[in-house]
Amino acid sequence: MSVAEISHQIQSIGFLTYIRESGYTYPMILSTHLATICIFGGLILMTDLRILGWAMTDVSVTDVVGQLRRWKQIGFVIMVTMGLLLATSEMDKYYANPYFLMKLCFLLLVGVHAIVFRRSVYGNTEALDRAPQMPTVAKVAAISSLVLWIGIACCGRWIAYYEPKDKDKGKPAFSLNTPGQLEAGIDQRASKP
Amino acid sequence: MLIYDLNANPLNANEWAFPLTECFHITSFALSIGTIALVDLRLLGLAMKHQTPGQLVKDTGLWTLAGLIIVIVSGLLIFSSDPIRYLYNSGFQWKIAVLVLAIIYNYTIHRKVALSNSSPMAGKLVGAISLLLWVLVPFGGIWISFV
Numbered sequence: 001m002s003v004a005e006i007s008h009q010i011q012s013i014g015f016l017t018y019i020r021e022s023g024y025t026y027p028m029i030l031s032t033h034l035a036t037i038c039i040f041g042g043l044i045l046m047t048d049l050r051i052l053g054w055a056m057t058d059v060s061v062t063d064v065v066g067q068l069r070r071w072k073q074i075g076f077v078i079m080v081t082m083g084l085l086l087a088t089s090e091m092d093k094y095y096a097n098p099y100f101l102m103k104l105c106f107l108l109l110v111g112v113h114a115i116v117f118r119r120s121v122y123g124n125t126e127a128l129d130r131a132p133q134m135p136t137v138a139k140v141a142a143i144s145s146l147v148l149w150i151g152i153a154c155c156g157r158w159i160a161y162y163e164p165k166d167k168d169k170g171k172p173a174f175s176l177n178t179p180g181q182l183e184a185g186i187d188q189r190a191s192k193p
Numbered sequence: 194m195l196i197y198d199l200n201a202n203p204l205n206a207n208e209w210a211f212p213l214t215e216c217f218h219i220t221s222f223a224l225s226i227g228t229i230a231l232v233d234l235r236l237l238g239l240a241m242k243h244q245t246p247g248q249l250v251k252d253t254g255l256w257t258l259a260g261l262i263i264v265i266v267s268g269l270l271i272f273s274s275d276p277i278r279y280l281y282n283s284g285f286q287w288k289i290a291v292l293v294l295a296i297i298y299n300y301t302i303h304r305k306v307a308l309s310n311s312s313p314m315a316g317k318l319v320g321a322i323s324l325l326l327w328v329l330v331p332f333g334g335i336w337i338s339f340v
Binding site for chain 2: 023024026027030031034035037038039040041042043044045046049055056057058059063064067068070071150153154157158160161
């Protein structure tokens with residue numbers, strides 16, 4: 001079976017077909033995805049900014065990392081679940097989308113990041129708080145986390161702007177244009193000179 | 194009469210400009226809403242229990258404001274790409290209404306309650322309303338494309 005066939009099989013699963021064809025379920029899932037980005041993505045940014053010493057410096061790293069960990073985990077699970085539903089319900093379009101694949105690579109790197117820095121940074125916050133200066137390893141962890149997560153957000157946005165060479169295969173998953181307008185060749189966004 | 198040529202707007206003329214502006218928009222609202230949510234979680238008694246809500250407001254205030262400024266500037270740029278279309282879009286109208294309400298709420302009731310040592314019950318109510326208001330904003334944003 002080719003990747004295209006497997007992707008088509010995936011998006012043909014009953015409830016994924018329902019999501020794709022529904023009027024409101026798809027935007028509800030997309031909105032939930034975005035709302036979790038707002039809240040929990042923001043918590044990730046603040047943790048990184050705290051480690052870098054740019055924000056919340058009168059709160060210990062132990063408090064910021066420890067007290068927010070559970071909420072970031074909950075947010076991550078909701079975010080990924082919603083993201084998977086969005087992607088798999090339109091797998092025909094997504095599997096060949098370079099930005100989607102790039103986003104998956106970034107997510108994989110987030111996993112690597114967690115493993116690499118678990119012992120030295122995120123599980124070692126009391127030592128970080130005692131250190132006279134924030135150790136370089138912690139700063140590297142924070143900056144790479146910022147780069148990875150902002151990269152993920154940008155890739156996610158760019159997924160919608162990728163148009164395959166074969167125009168029939170897909171249209172932007174999310175843009176101001178309604179499907180009808182795109183089919184009629186009226187593309188507000190792409191009205192470039 | 195002034196005629197606004199949409200095609201002259203760089204956001205419509207350059208294929209990178211629009212998505213890039215949206216990326217700034219997303220990152221900055223994650224920052225602004227995330228910092229407000231951090232205070233809300235504290236008001237709800239769900240996180241950051243070693244700090245007072247007031248301390249957290251002071252710690253995050255500048256980042257919230259910076260995020261809001263970038264989110265509004267990038268939002269206005271996105272709006273400029275097709276003003277008429279947005280103005281008549283019910284999703285957009287709804288989003289702006291909730292956004293204005295959320296910003297006013299944030300800098301009045303929310304701030305006041307967080308900075309004063311009000312009762313935990315009042316804090317919980319204020320935190321819950323804040324979270325709800327801010328979550329509705331991105332919902333409105335997505336709805337722009339679906340109405």
